[in-house]
Amino acid sequence: MATSSPRARRGRLLVTLLALAGGAAVAPAAPASAASNAVPTYEVKIDLTSSALDSSHAPISAVKSAFGISGSPKARSYEYFDTSGLALNAEGWDVRLRHKSGKDFEESYKKRFPVTGGDIDAALDAANAAGFDSSDGNYDAEVDWGYSKQTLSFSDEKSHSGSGYSGTSMPSASTGLSWLVNEIPGKLEDWKSSNWGKDTLRSSVAHGPVTSQVWEGAWESSDDASIEVLPVRDAAGTGTEYVVEVSFKVDDYADAARLHADAVSVADAHGWLYHGDILKTQTILDRY
Numbered sequence: 001m002a003t004s005s006p007r008a009r010r011g012r013l014l015v016t017l018l019a020l021a022g023g024a025a026v027a028p029a030a031p032a033s034a035a036s037n038a039v040p041t042y043e044v045k046i047d048l049t050s051s052a053l054d055s056s057h058a059p060i061s062a063v064k065s066a067f068g069i070s071g072s073p074k075a076r077s078y079e080y081f082d083t084s085g086l087a088l089n090a091e092g093w094d095v096r097l098r099h100k101s102g103k104d105f106e107e108s109y110k111k112r113f114p115v116t117g118g119d120i121d122a123a124l125d126a127a128n129a130a131g132f133d134s135s136d137g138n139y140d141a142e143v144d145w146g147y148s149k150q151t152l153s154f155s156d157e158k159s160h161s162g163s164g165y166s167g168t169s170m171p172s173a174s175t176g177l178s179w180l181v182n183e184i185p186g187k188l189e190d191w192k193s194s195n196w197g198k199d200t201l202r203s204s205v206a207h208g209p210v211t212s213q214v215w216e217g218a219w220e221s222s223d224d225a226s227i228e229v230l231p232v233r234d235a236a237g238t239g240t241e242y243v244v245e246v247s248f249k250v251d252d253y254a255d256a257a258r259l260h261a262d263a264v265s266v267a268d269a270h271g272w273l274y275h276g277d278i279l280k281t282q283t284i285l286d287r288y
Contacts, residue, residue: 034128034133035128035133035134036128036133036134037121037124037125037127037128037134038124038127038128038132038133038134038136038139038141038154039134039141040124040141040142040143040152041140041142041143041249041250041251042142042143042145042249042251042253042255043142043143043247043248043249043256044145044247044249044250044256044259044260044263045145045146045245045247046147046246046247046260046264046267047146047243047244047246047273047276047278048063048227048244048245048246048272049244049271049272049273049274051271051272052272053229053244057231057242058073058215058229059227059244062270063227063270063272064217064227066270067217067219067225067227067266068217068218068220068225069215069216069217069219069226069227069246070217071215071217073213073214073215074100074214074215074216075100075101075168075211075212075213075214076098076099076211076212077098077170077208077209077210077211077212078096078099078209078210079096079097079170079173079176079206079207079208079284079288080094080095080096080206080207080208080285081095081096081097081176081204081205081206082204082205082285083203084205087200088197088200088201091191091192092111092112092113093109093110093111093112093197094108094109094110094112094281094285095109095201096110096281097171097180099162099165099169099170100168101168102167103162104159104162105159105160105162105179106157106158107157107158107159107160107179107180107183108155108157108158109155109156109158109180109185109188110153110155110156111127111153111154111187111188112151112152112153113127113130113151113152113153114151115143115149115150115151118150120143120150120152120253123152124141124152127152132154132187138156139154139155140154140155140157141153141154142155145256146277146279147264147275147276148276156185156187158183160179160183170209173205173206176206177201177202177204177206184198188201206288207284207285207288208288210284210288211231212228212229212231213228213229214227214228214229215227215228219248219259220259220262221250221258221259222248222255222259224248224249224250225246225248225249226246226247227246227247228243228244228245228247229242229243229244230242230244230245230280231243232283232284233288234287235287237287243278243283245278245280246263246267248263
């Protein structure tokens with residue numbers, strides 16, 4: 001028996017499809033449209049010099065008054081987990097365990113995307129292409145806006161019971177790491193290849209812990225303003241230096257831009273402004 005050619009078989013298939021459709025050609029279904037870009041919130045972060053602190057390393061009253069900060073400080077301890085060579089950080093991932101006084105532990109898995117030349121839309125496009133878009137309810141998008149640097153981040157926040165831990169005490173490094181490995185989100189778990197993230201996190205060490213003091217308040221359009229004073233090892237590893245960060249959280253770009261300009265202006269006018277960006281996460285990863 002002769003074997004029909006591929007062209008003949010395709011012809012018979014087309015006839016059959018047309019017959020099933022009542023003689024009308026059936027157009028292929030349109031591909032599903034891609035999810036839109038995520039809509040970020042904003043956190044303005046401005047670093048201050050040591051002139052903003054008193055002898056006990058607390059913000060002086062003039063600083064607190066200038067930025068709407070009031071009340072007593074609240075402590076928080078945290079540490080990051082990464083390999084000695086910072087393999088997670090090199091891929092734009094930061095994994096943190098944090099404990100605020102009297103609260104449950106906060107587990108944070110954050111993916112960073114650089115913002116170049118203030119082009120936040122381009123960073124959102126890059127994030128979308130990597131699978132971080134408006135359809136993923138597990139991640140919160142935020143733009144960190146420093147003195148001269150902006151970074152887009154997507155954070156998956158989880159919690160672990162603080163029962164049995166007083167104040168801001170932290171678990172052993174091995175215990176904290178086991179929590180984070182067990183809760184690892186899928187995007188990180190298979191970031192470069194199957195199980196790459198989990199295997200890398202399992203091989204990580206603790207960078208920290210560090211304990212900071214945070215004063216809270218409200219300023220201009222932000223009802224979530226704060227000053228954090230974080231003692232860290234100095235670059236030589238022989239002493240301590242203090243990172244002083246004033247920050248404001250808002251929902252939209254216009255408010256963030258206005259807060260950024262005003263905060264820089266106020267801090268600079270009083271001689272408190274640090275003319276640069278001190279990245280707390282990177283500092284802790286590099287020095288611990």
